[in-house]
Amino acid sequence: MNEHSRGDRYLVLDDVLSEAALTAFRTAQRLSSPRPSLSTVDRYFDGLAFRGAGPEFAISADPDAEAHLAELAAALRVATARLAVPVGDSPIASTFWAYPAGTKLGWHDDGAQRAGAFTLYLSRQWRASWGGELDIIDCDVDAVPNVHNDLDLDLLASPTDPIAIFPRPNRLVLMRSMTFHRIRRVDAAAGNVARESLTGFVAS
Numbered sequence: 001m002n003e004h005s006r007g008d009r010y011l012v013l014d015d016v017l018s019e020a021a022l023t024a025f026r027t028a029q030r031l032s033s034p035r036p037s038l039s040t041v042d043r044y045f046d047g048l049a050f051r052g053a054g055p056e057f058a059i060s061a062d063p064d065a066e067a068h069l070a071e072l073a074a075a076l077r078v079a080t081a082r083l084a085v086p087v088g089d090s091p092i093a094s095t096f097w098a099y100p101a102g103t104k105l106g107w108h109d110d111g112a113q114r115a116g117a118f119t120l121y122l123s124r125q126w127r128a129s130w131g132g133e134l135d136i137i138d139c140d141v142d143a144v145p146n147v148h149n150d151l152d153l154d155l156l157a158s159p160t161d162p163i164a165i166f167p168r169p170n171r172l173v174l175m176r177s178m179t180f181h182r183i184r185r186v187d188a189a190a191g192n193v194a195r196e197s198l199t200g201f202v203a204s
Contacts, residue, residue: 001075003082005165007138009176011083012165016075016120016172017068024068025198026122028055029096039105047103047185054094054198059087072172076118076202079174085116086204094200096122099132100192104185107151109141114177115204121167122196128166131187132195134173135162137180144180155180167195174202 004012017025032052039046057069059076080087099105110117119134126132137144137158144158164184165173175181186195 001078004171006083007136007163009138009140009179010136010163010165011079011174013075013079013172013174014168015170017071017170021068021071022122022170024066025072025120026124026196028068029098029122029196029198032096034096034098041106041108046105047100049103049105050098050100050194052096052098054096054200056091056093058089058091059202060089072120072198075172076174079118079172080116080202083116083174083176085174085176085202087115088203090203092200092202094198097195097197097199099183099186099195101186101188101190101194105183107155107180107182109180110177110201112178114201116174116176116202118175118200118202119173120198121169121171121173122198123167123169123193125193126167126169126195127189129187130190130193130195131184132167132190133164133184134167135164135182135184136175137161138163139179141178141180151180167197
């Protein structure tokens, strides 16, 4: 496990899982039978992503946890400690996502009800020209002036420009709550390769 980068509100870890654990998550995603899901941000322009139910697990050490879940929980303990994100006792309900070519997820934040959110990238391959980057505005949402009551316009006055994070396989991203972010559109160059991930919210 290697720390790739970090900011005030995010942390990126690479090579977080063993090959066996990564394979187990990919198998679980396939077996979850992902279904088309309309975006909750912009259902007209984001396109249809595919959503499947992920596993429920605790970040705290659990001797009875399956090996792949124990590895992810251990990586999340490292990430939350380094980013100083508080972790509660509630289990995490996770979700599998697949974004095919042409889809994206518009600018939004996940609200103040959680301490943070994580994304584990599961695609078997990815190229820099395929898009699908996670863009993060590395400041609290309250630092972005609400002048126009239009997020796309207000973000142009943000005190910082977006940080782009590639959806590199076996990469884990942890982000604090109350942080604006989006998923860039997956390019047609990706062909039949979808941007696949497991996501979940960290409760405080």
